[in-house]
Amino acid sequence: MSRDYTDFLPQRARSFGTRTNLNPLQALGWQPFFAQQISVDELTATPPARVVEVHRNGLHVLGYSVDAMLPPRPDATVGDWLMLNPSHLQPSRVLERTSLIKRRAPGTDRQEQLIAANIDTAFIVTSCNQDFKVARLERYAALALEAGITPVIVVTKTDLSTDPQSYTDAARAVSEMIEVVALDARGSAPRTQLSSWCRPGKTVAFLGSSGVGKSTLTNALLESQSIETQAIREDDAKGRHTTTRRELHAIPNGCLILDTPGMRELQLTDAADGINDLFADIQELAAGCRFNDCQHETEPGCAVLKAVEQGALNALRLGRWRKLLAEDAFNSASLAERRSRDKAFGKMVRGVKKLKDVRR
Structure with a gap:
């Protein structure tokens, strides 16, 4: 029996409400923007699948009855939508993106590194300690704005600071266009204060250096402790690399979250x-x-x-x-x-x- 893909086409796209209103592809972030790039015949012959994890040895993709590992390719990254050949599970093409985060790759070989694609909101995470640097926040914000992504600065560890307001004020000075949220990443605060951006069918990303609380925030939204976290070093507030790969996680309300490893070097290009x-x-x-x-x-x-x-x-x-x-x-x-x-x-x-x- 052939699959009925008509619900995945633009004219039949449903409004996002609770997670139960999402069809299998919408639950992975499928939007009319992607559906407009393909025909019904293509949907059947080469069904779409989204890259949900990037490993050194391949890409993990999920779709409608698709769960596979594909060979790595330089032109695809986490969040991308690929049209697959079910017979060989090889990607044919990468669909045009709504957004793309990229940087100049570390090293001297002048290469470009794709970080994430099709992100709606970028939470730029920093903390109320020695890690806080306005220059770093500006880099991430410029990266998001260039990509057409809504940037939101999230200031964590307010409970550990004697003067969290000074950090919040400094973050707000980055740009009048960027909202700033200050919170304790543990408990229910992330679910309540970030809810307006974490809507069903949307994809958000946590960006920032190691140890600022990205994985803790992800756990709070997942309402679990499935992602490992580590304490920062006490002497310099530097974090340790807990997250080792870029991976999308689905939270209970139907929003997708990208948790990323901390980036020691963020060189801007074409921004x-x-x-x-x-x-x-x-x-x-x-x-x-x-x-x-x-x-x-x-x-x-x-x-x-x-x-x-x-x-x-x-x-x-x-x-x-x-x-x-x-x-x-x-x-x-x-x-x-x-x-x-x-x-x-x-x-x-x-x-x-x-x-x-x-x-x-």
């Missing part, structure tokens, strides 16, 4: 728009500069430097904006050069192969 959105206050000031190409360094009539002198703009914030733009420009150019070189090499290989075929 200029996200950076400018985050620093919209500086962009607005720059519009008042005398020169259109003002670099905001020593030029006369610079509205940005004037704002710093008058105390309307923090000089440290200006410095962080400059640093992120310079880093992004360098990494973007480096990766573009790498892609161009790889494309030229691929063209050469195809040419050599074609020449060999002709000679045969």
